[in-house]
Amino acid sequence: MGRKMIKTNVNELKEGMILGENLYDSFGNILLGEGIVLKESYIVKIKRLNIADVYIKEKTQKIHNYGEKENIKDPYLKETRLQAKKIVKEAMGKLHFNEVLLDKTIAIVSKMIDELISNDEIIISLRKLRSIDDYTLEHSVNVCILSLIIGIAMKIEYSELMELGVGAMLHDIGKRFIPKEILNKPSPLTLKEYEIVKNHTTYGYNILKKSKKISEIAAEIALCHHERLDGNGYPNKRMASEINTYSKIVALCDVYDALTSDRVYKKKIEPHKALEYICKMVNIQFDAQIVKKLIDCIGIYPIGSLVKLSTNEIGLVVDINKINPTKPVIKILLDEKGRKIHNYFEVDISKNPTIKINDVIPKFEGDFKFTNF
Template structure:
């Protein structure tokens, strides 16, 4: 607390006052951001959480501090809202496209390029947009959500690798269409709730060829994007499909999409399996670097996502438990952690965020796979 704010009992707070602190729910998610004007409905929520006192901006500092807070918080929130709108539009477009592809191989390429361009523009203007991948996903919408997520993850890697805008556009188009051939695979096989037989798996593997053939009927889509659709299941050790290519024969875009594809698949709920923690998915990809995935691209991916991805629950050497809320791309083992459980084992109500990179005495000692908050 500084001289711009005062701690006030909630019973004395009135609508129109400016909130001087973030208000979190029991899971550490921000409910109300500092800098907003309080409404009666907000007050009720604060009381329901059992909070007795909050920080309020002093009247003489209303304008300057409110504007400062809006710059810090509102703008970032606005970016994320725009990005969620872009994701929904992309998901709706790919769903409509894939559902009609069985009857009509024509793709609205102009609209497709606009969709991917919008995703790319959002990513380039917001370094923290990767956080929004942690939203809830519907199992029955998996194919369409997955296509968009793979596009986003692939572009994040491409941006990190320094690709040009045009290169990123080709990468994004190939990524968002990578599974388009699955629409030609019988649904009873695609959505089978148990292991596939060898014959069924052979049918599923043909989706890469089906997809490539569909893309080739749309002349405005580049051959590079088409190759992503065809080759995203090729592997450096030569054990992938459909052509059994080895490391040097696989286009780098296909190598990128291969990693994004597996990561999103592992961290999503499916009809036949539950998702794994992001940390476990990253560990799997890391251990498969060299055989299943390109080593250098895996390094770049881990740098982008972080050793402890956003949303991970970790224990610190202070015996506190916290939620990873941001990553450090240059020091992935030193993220920003929001403290949820104090070193006395009790839930905290006034959350603080610790930047481990700026606190050399603080370190993560373990990842907590299951924790009741």
């Protein structure tokens, strides 16, 4: 039987397991290669990276923390993400944002757009390996991809998608002037510290405005991605009519990715909980049309989510329903009595009106014993 790739929590790693994907550091160097047999020393090294999960090759269909990798659609290549992350790291580290670095940014955004457009279904799963230490880098790339997906769904022209993508990727560039001890503080910020962090929007705008190749739209994204429709955002307390569409897109994606990411001071929440919050803030903080496009593209229950059905079966979301985002396609993993299913099958909830999703399962524990539901 061929080996399947299973996303596995680092606390469940054991000697003898086979790594399913390369592990990289922030510079793109391979730390541990795909196919390597894990030793205890390697496991310790992985845990020190602050990575939550890794992919492991398995012969069996045993399920670990976030379900199987197979059937989870991912519309963009891992190499593109890695290249983008390296560019963001360079942008955050350089004293001056030069034209060479800008050309790299433009090129990688163009590549992202081409890859996303080439997919028949623009669907995204952001259940990626993340290091808390690299939050700003991962966040910038995720916000860029999410923003482009929404832009494509809104049928924004290619040239404007480029401006959206460049602005989204560099929306936090002003944070390089914020002291790291404040950015990485493991507890809530004081009012004084928060005022310092808020300056990153103006810093970013000023950096991007100096380049002749950066459009006003892209620079405005850096300035306005924390503005809110009701005028309670920053730095200028703009009202809805004063914020351009592209800044509204990035503002939404910025919040969604932040809520669903582990931070030094806050644990992530499940995607459906993040969307519940966002929906409550429609026409207060976020534009209703843009929120709808986000939900259309990622679903209320994003691909890769583990869910408990009203039938008591446990399944993995493998496809979303753009017409009715609350009714995705589920691959059943455990039957109603909690027994492993060896011949997996899929259920399209939209065609089975008596079946509902009762809960989202944050993790597996032990041998198919679930908690938190």
